[in-house]
Amino acid sequence: MLAKALAIAIGAIGPGLGIGFIGAKAMEAIGRNPEATGKILVPMLLIAAFAEAIAIYALVIAFSIK
Amino acid sequence: MSQVAEQASISETHEEIIHENTLFAEPIAHLGNFPITNSMLNTWLVLVIVIILAIIIKKNLKTVPRGLQNGLEMIVEGFLGIFDSVTGSRQKSLKFAPLVLAFFFFILLNNWSGILPGVGSIGQIALHDGEKIFIPYFRGGTADLNTTLALATIGVVISHVLGVLVIGWWNYLNKFINLKAFIEIPKKVIKDPTVLLVNPIKAFVGLVEIIGEAAKIASLSFRLFGNVFAGEVLLASMAAVLAWGVPIPFLFLEILVGLIQALIFAMLILTYLTINTTAEEH
Numbered sequence: 001m002l003a004k005a006l007a008i009a010i011g012a013i014g015p016g017l018g019i020g021f022i023g024a025k026a027m028e029a030i031g032r033n034p035e036a037t038g039k040i041l042v043p044m045l046l047i048a049a050f051a052e053a054i055a056i057y058a059l060v061i062a063f064s065i066k
Numbered sequence: 067m068s069q070v071a072e073q074a075s076i077s078e079t080h081e082e083i084i085h086e087n088t089l090f091a092e093p094i095a096h097l098g099n100f101p102i103t104n105s106m107l108n109t110w111l112v113l114v115i116v117i118i119l120a121i122i123i124k125k126n127l128k129t130v131p132r133g134l135q136n137g138l139e140m141i142v143e144g145f146l147g148i149f150d151s152v153t154g155s156r157q158k159s160l161k162f163a164p165l166v167l168a169f170f171f172f173i174l175l176n177n178w179s180g181i182l183p184g185v186g187s188i189g190q191i192a193l194h195d196g197e198k199i200f201i202p203y204f205r206g207g208t209a210d211l212n213t214t215l216a217l218a219t220i221g222v223v224i225s226h227v228l229g230v231l232v233i234g235w236w237n238y239l240n241k242f243i244n245l246k247a248f249i250e251i252p253k254k255v256i257k258d259p260t261v262l263l264v265n266p267i268k269a270f271v272g273l274v275e276i277i278g279e280a281a282k283i284a285s286l287s288f289r290l291f292g293n294v295f296a297g298e299v300l301l302a303s304m305a306a307v308l309a310w311g312v313p314i315p316f317l318f319l320e321i322l323v324g325l326i327q328a329l330i331f332a333m334l335i336l337t338y339l340t341i342n343t344t345a346e347e348h
Contacts, residue, residue: 049326049327049330056296059296060089
């Protein structure tokens with residue numbers, strides 16, 4: 001039981017920070033140049049999904065531990 | 067192992083019936099020795115929908131589009147624009163578009179099929195090792211690791227095959243074992259003696275890429291499977307908390323996640339295709 005909880009808890013730290021950084025930089029870029037919001041939005045979502053995938057790997061391990 | 071088939075809603079609980087989201091899709095029928103799982107049933111359903119849609123649109127193709135054809139043309143136009151930013155040329159986008167859009171629509175419909183009412187809740191109760199468990203008849207197509215693994219393998223293998231077809235064997239091989247680096251040593255050694263040391267290393271750097279290919283397959287499949295499966299478990303848990311109202315924001319989240327994951331899968335396949343079909347410039 002503890003293993004499952006630890007697996008997902010520790011595994012979600014990295015992606016959480018990563019997505020935070022991505023969002024922060026994206027917000028900064030939009031603040032400098034509000035017209036480019038559309039161009040910044042799509043790559044930001046894409047990269048956020050990559051970072052989230054790492055958390056999903058940890059989640060799958062958490063599910064498969066008995 | 068006896069099977070008692072009845073609607074889940076009328077099951078009595080004088081014995082505990084286990085409702086659990088298993089990692090593996092459960093088989094619900096057998097064709098000889100071949101098990102048919104509930105995810106497979108869903109993928110067949112999606113196939114039928116896609117084929118019927120395709121036939122309907124093909125039969126009523128008009129030069130001035132209306133209705134469904136209009137909507138789809140808008141979507142394809144939008145996608146070609148996105149593809150252009152990856153491939154760099156409209157011609158290449160047009161060549162890759164059928165494959166990548168096939169991946170996109172198939173995965174999108176499979177992701178969304180897990181949210182439909184009735185999927186995951188209508189099923190039968192089977193006796194397994196002495197305890198009754200609930201086996202749903204339907205389950206999201208991509209919520210099964212087999213489906214996503216197959217899709218990822220097809221995508222990566224096709225990108226390599228197309229790479230060989232487009233740029234030829236010599237260029238393709240050089241991406242992994244850089245023989246050009248060896249051949250260039252005699253030419254450049256007079257001008258630049260460090261070439262003697264550097265180029266042999268350059269020759270074998272590409273070997274690590276082979277491991278990278280396996281990593282691509284694993285990451286593609288697990289990303290898609292994890293997102294969809296975790297969404298299913300999340301919806302089930304939220305419905306267990308309070309079935310009226312609480313799952314609504316999570317349903318919206320699931321719709322969004324399904325769309326984004328399908329988009330990411332398609333874009334990644336497109337990226338791999340593009341990388342593999344452009345010869346390395348020096």
